[in-house]
Amino acid sequence: MKSYKLILLSTSFGIALLAVSCQKSFLDVPVQGQATTATDPNLAVNLVTGVYNSLYNSEAFGGAGGDVHGISFIAATNIISDDADKGSTATDQPPLADIDNFTTTPTNNFVAALWNGYYSGISRANQALAALATSSIDAKTKNQLIGEVRFIRGYYYFNLVRFFGKVPKVIRVPKDAQDANTDPAFQTRAPVDTIYNVITQDLQFALANLPLKAQAAVGHANKGAAQALLAKTYLYRKNWQQVQALTQDVINSGQYALVPDYTTIWRYVGNNNAESIFETQSGTFNNGDIAVGGYCTWQGPRVGGKGGWTDLGFGFDTPSQDLVNAYEAGDKRKASTIIAVDNSGKHVGTVLYDGFRIPSSDSVQNLFYNYKAYASENKNVEPYLGNRDKKQKNVRLLRYADVLLMNAEAANELGQTAAAVTYLNMIRTRAGLPATKAASQADVRTAIWKERRLELAMEHDRFFDLVRTGRAAQVMQAAGKNFVAGKNELLPIPSLQIQLSSGQLDQNPGY
Numbered sequence: 001m002k003s004y005k006l007i008l009l010s011t012s013f014g015i016a017l018l019a020v021s022c023q024k025s026f027l028d029v030p031v032q033g034q035a036t037t038a039t040d041p042n043l044a045v046n047l048v049t050g051v052y053n054s055l056y057n058s059e060a061f062g063g064a065g066g067d068v069h070g071i072s073f074i075a076a077t078n079i080i081s082d083d084a085d086k087g088s089t090a091t092d093q094p095p096l097a098d099i100d101n102f103t104t105t106p107t108n109n110f111v112a113a114l115w116n117g118y119y120s121g122i123s124r125a126n127q128a129l130a131a132l133a134t135s136s137i138d139a140k141t142k143n144q145l146i147g148e149v150r151f152i153r154g155y156y157y158f159n160l161v162r163f164f165g166k167v168p169k170v171i172r173v174p175k176d177a178q179d180a181n182t183d184p185a186f187q188t189r190a191p192v193d194t195i196y197n198v199i200t201q202d203l204q205f206a207l208a209n210l211p212l213k214a215q216a217a218v219g220h221a222n223k224g225a226a227q228a229l230l231a232k233t234y235l236y237r238k239n240w241q242q243v244q245a246l247t248q249d250v251i252n253s254g255q256y257a258l259v260p261d262y263t264t265i266w267r268y269v270g271n272n273n274a275e276s277i278f279e280t281q282s283g284t285f286n287n288g289d290i291a292v293g294g295y296c297t298w299q300g301p302r303v304g305g306k307g308g309w310t311d312l313g314f315g316f317d318t319p320s321q322d323l324v325n326a327y328e329a330g331d332k333r334k335a336s337t338i339i340a341v342d343n344s345g346k347h348v349g350t351v352l353y354d355g356f357r358i359p360s361s362d363s364v365q366n367l368f369y370n371y372k373a374y375a376s377e378n379k380n381v382e383p384y385l386g387n388r389d390k391k392q393k394n395v396r397l398l399r400y401a402d403v404l405l406m407n408a409e410a411a412n413e414l415g416q417t418a419a420a421v422t423y424l425n426m427i428r429t430r431a432g433l434p435a436t437k438a439a440s441q442a443d444v445r446t447a448i449w450k451e452r453r454l455e456l457a458m459e460h461d462r463f464f465d466l467v468r469t470g471r472a473a474q475v476m477q478a479a480g481k482n483f484v485a486g487k488n489e490l491l492p493i494p495s496l497q498i499q500l501s502s503g504q505l506d507q508n509p510g511y
Contacts, residue, residue: 044135047128048145051152052219054121055280058293060110066117068156069280069292069395071316072110073117074299075099076163076491077460078317078370082479084458087318087366088302096316102482106495106511114163115494118156119170125153126173147209151221151229154202155397158233161195162464165490165508169194187504189493196237203230213255218272219281224250228277228398231406236468243410247403250277256400258430263336265399266372267353268382268392277398282391284383289390296391299373301339301358304365309358312377313388319368322479323457326450332432337457339369354381370458396459401427405452412444420444427455484510 058070067073078084079100086093086100098104104111128149132142153171160167166189174180181187206226216222231246250256257274264270272279282291300313319338327334342349342360350358354376361367375391376382383392404423412420421444425435428451438447452465466472467489476483487510498505 044128044131044137044142044145047124047131048149051121051124051128051149052281054117054124055152056290056292057117057120058295059117060113062109063113064116064120066115066120067110067113068117068121070113070117070294071096071298072113073460074295074317075110076114077463078458081463081466082475082481083320083323083453083462084370085318085320085366086316087369088315089304089365092314093316100481102476102484102488104492106492106498106507108492108494111491112494112496114491115497118160118163119168121156122153122170123173125149125156126171129153130173143209144211147206147226148221150202151206151210151226154199154206154233155229157195157199157202158229161192161199162236162467163491164493165192166190166506167195168505169198171198184504187501189505196233199233200230203233212253213277219279221278224253224255225278225398228403228406231403232398235406235409236464238413240410240413243406244414247407247410250400250403251407256403258400258404258426260430262333262430263353265336266374266393266396268375271394275400276396277400277403279397279399280395282394284385284392289385289387289392291390291393292395294389295395296373296375296393297388299370300388301341301369302365303363305362308363311364312356312374315365315369317370317373317458318366319370319458320479321368323453324368327454328433330432331454332430333454333457335371337371339371339374341367341369343367352376354378372458401455402452402461405448405455409445409448409452412441412448415441417441417444420448424448424451427451431455486510 054065055068057065057068059065060067060070060072075096076099079086079096086096090097095108095110098108099110129146132146132149135142137145157167168188169185169190174183174186203226206221207223207230210216210221210223210226213222213224227246227250231243231250234242234246256277259265259270259273259275265273265275280292282289284290297313299317300315301311302313302315303309303311324334324338324340339350339352339358341358341364344360347360349360352358352374355378356376358364373393375384375393377384404426408420408423411417411423417439421436421438424444424447428434428436431454436444436447438444449465449469453462456462463472466475472489473483473485476488487508490508492511493505493507498507
């Protein structure tokens with residue numbers, strides 16, 4: 001049985017309650033008691049493990065850890081985009097429908113869970129960094145651990161700035177409640193440029209101090225991950241020279257390659273494969289499954305109509321008809337991305353790669369489901385202990401195909417269209433498609449944007465790509481969503497956070 005020490009941190013962001021487990025593994029950090037780096041040389045390392053643990057936070061209904069990669073994350077990245085619909089039944093979880101339809105208000109609990117989750121993770125990162133600063137471990141190991149923590153903190157701020165725009169710059173542990181409630185850094189939102197500087201500095205430190213993938217422990221941040229995420233940061237700043245240079249370094253490192261079979265990337269056999277740059281880890285420890293809670297269950301095919309089968313989840317985040325229609329004939333990625341429910345009237349059902357049969361549409365709630373979120377319950381195919389909320393599914397956050405497409409986009413924007421086409425066609429070739437016919441810079445730009453949509457479909461990037469390229473209003477309105485330009489590019493600041501700051505946190509425009 002696990003026991004937990006509860007660490008209560010009171011700040012202007014509310015109460016952050018961190019549960020630190022006494023079960024030790026890469027995925028769990030033990031109770032630290034009152035130990036310091038002077039009395040416990042392992043404390044700093046254990047706190048770093050705690051930072052990795054925060055990647056699993058998935059509490060969307062007021063849990064202290066908040067949501068980092070659970071349903072709130074899924075909603076604010078996939079459901080919000082034209083690639084997906086809320087799914088499930090019309091009356092199930094109306095706040096998710098608000099995110100889907102851009103009728104979100106500052107009291108939306110899923111939005112609040114995102115804010116709490118990311119700042120809870122940042123709090124853990126800051127505590128680990130403070131402990132490492134006074135640790136007696138050797139300098140090389142210390143800098144590597146700091147680099148891992150700063151990579152995760154940089155990732156958290158990268159998502160926060162994309163979700164909310166201006167956010168508080170919290171890069172230290174407050175001395176006490178008075179410090180937290182009087183330092184303007186904790187009380188107000190910093191400019192977007194300031195937050196991007198934090199991200200850049202964190203990732204540059206990580207890049208300089210982390211080993212290559214081949215020398216890094218599985219699941220830990222490495223140099224390639226820092227380079228790829230820093231390149232992605234520059235992508236949003238339109239610093240094309242840096243995007244190209246960093247992605248070319250990743251390409252030239254020889255650490256990564258496109259896997260031949262696209263279908264295996266999101267399966268258990270594809271965990272940490274040659275294409276993986278950074279992904280959350282899952283596993284079994286002391287007969288307990290460790291993973292992002294509910295990631296598969298929230299998106300699993302749901303029973304409906306006549307029923308008659310044991311369904312796999314709640315049926316949210318269903319691929320849209322628009323995404324289904326976007327694939328070219330012969331694109332192998334379509335069948336690997338979308339579970340299509342039989343709607344032929346012949347009742348042949350849909351058989352998945354592990355042999356599981358989903359009945360036809362009269363017994364299923366929706367017509368499409370996210371195949372990339374599927375994890376098998378067939379113990380002969382993938383490990384499964386019966387815990388649907390903690391299926392052993394690694395969530396892929398950065399992969400090599402994204403790097404190739406970033407490099408192509410940067411090259412094209414720099415006028416190197418022929419080079420851009422080379423990497424674009426590498427992606428298309430694996431998908432079973434012919435070389436692109438695009439030749440002009442404008443046409444290649446459009447082709448790259450389309451390829452990003454299909455290659456990375458349901459992987460939490462589409463909405464952000466639309467916003468950064470200035471297409472969000474046009475695409476969302478064409479999809480029938482209530483998108484308002486100048487407002488819905490960002491989520492609202494949670495009203496509770498504004499109240500806790502005594503009104504010092506300002507609200508995003510239009511909310």
